[in-house]
Amino acid sequence: MQPNRRIRPRRVAALASVAVLTLAVSTSAGTGHLTAGTSTVAGAGPVSPEHPSALRPCMISGRSTVQMSEGIPTARGYARSTGTVRGLTLMVDFPDTPGRGRALDRFAEFFPQTRDWYRTSSYGRLDYRPETPIRGWLRMPKSFRAYGIERGAPFDPGYRKLVEDIVVAADPKVDFRSYDFLNVLVTPNAGPSALDTVLSVTFAGNAEAPVADGVSVANASFVYSRQDDGSGTYHRTGYRVLPHENGHVFGLPDLYTAEGGGAVGHWDIMSEDWGANNDLLGWHKWKLSWLDDAQVRCAAGRGTAEYVLTPLAREGGPKLVFVPLNRRTGYALELRTREGNDEAVCRPGVLVYKVDADVDTGMGPVKVLDSREDSGGCTRSPNVHAELSDATFGPGEEFVDEKRGVRVAVVGVDLTGAYRVRVSRE
Structure with a gap:
């Protein structure tokens, strides 16, 4: 992997994401090493129906060491992907980089577009409900720089501390038992521009996540700077980083490689989430x-x-x-x-x-x-x-x-x- 190689904006973003997604149990965006009970709400997890015998030869599976395997069924520990799911959505800022404008304007960059995208892709089987019990900016106790978050690394202490501080700041007003996963929308003026690098990351099935209200905050997506690459399409495409990151909380892996989107191209949002709208693979x-x-x-x-x-x-x-x-x-x-x-x-x-x-x-x-x-x-x-x-x-x-x-x-x-x-x- 060449994390500093500049190819085109999307590929730079992909390389950054590869680095930071290794945070969840030292794997990318999630892992096959999941233990029961790491979901954010009781009963959460991928649906694993009993498949007919005629389909079983097609239910391929990976070894237990594979990180976020494409196998069916999906491992336990991720958020439910059918029915009504509730995404706790918090808008976060820092003392050195206070949020510009209303926090709900940041929320509006991603919703209702993300909810509509999932409704369309799932044929209405996923009722995604983003909820914002805290309507303003949630201020962190330290500056963004003090957390030392760059591209991330396994067991990155900065991310651990940030998650802990978010839980402490939000817990008086939030009942974490009511939600399936967490979205953290960081103020865009914190961290580098998306033209330089992308810090957006998802912790999925994170067995070492903080506990709040008796449940583990195991599935969390973070979105940082605006996903505007200068092409002039941000008003239509800027939201799409969140459906990509949320794909991880449902157990989907990254499909891009260190070379960018050359393996799958624009045929799945888990490969390319910049540019024109695209769906998931069948x-x-x-x-x-x-x-x-x-x-x-x-x-x-x-x-x-x-x-x-x-x-x-x-x-x-x-x-x-x-x-x-x-x-x-x-x-x-x-x-x-x-x-x-x-x-x-x-x-x-x-x-x-x-x-x-x-x-x-x-x-x-x-x-x-x-x-x-x-x-x-x-x-x-x-x-x-x-x-x-x-x-x-x-x-x-x-x-x-x-x-x-x-x-x-x-x-x-x-x-x-x-x-x-x-x-x-x-």
């Missing part, structure tokens, strides 16, 4: 229980079979085909179109990507297969990874993995916009 929607098992097809057997895929942005219908390669990895297929949260899709079609549950967060657990390598892409939207923007496969095109004997062909599209794919396995 795999993540299944992982979060936003897709029913009936909407997932497991292509585990040998031979040839055809499947129908309806646009991922639309509620209902088959959404995901998974081709397991072994108990750790496999290929996922889904149909992406320009609708819903996917405003940057410039070439609709079937997205093919490899999921590896045995790869740590931030190290490339997902890799999109590019149907047009070195094409330069089809988008010119600011801060969208252009090369992968035309990665989808259209009718008459196919993906072939000769080594593993897997062939995926897009054989047609009907008048409703559904695609038919043919999967062959030797």
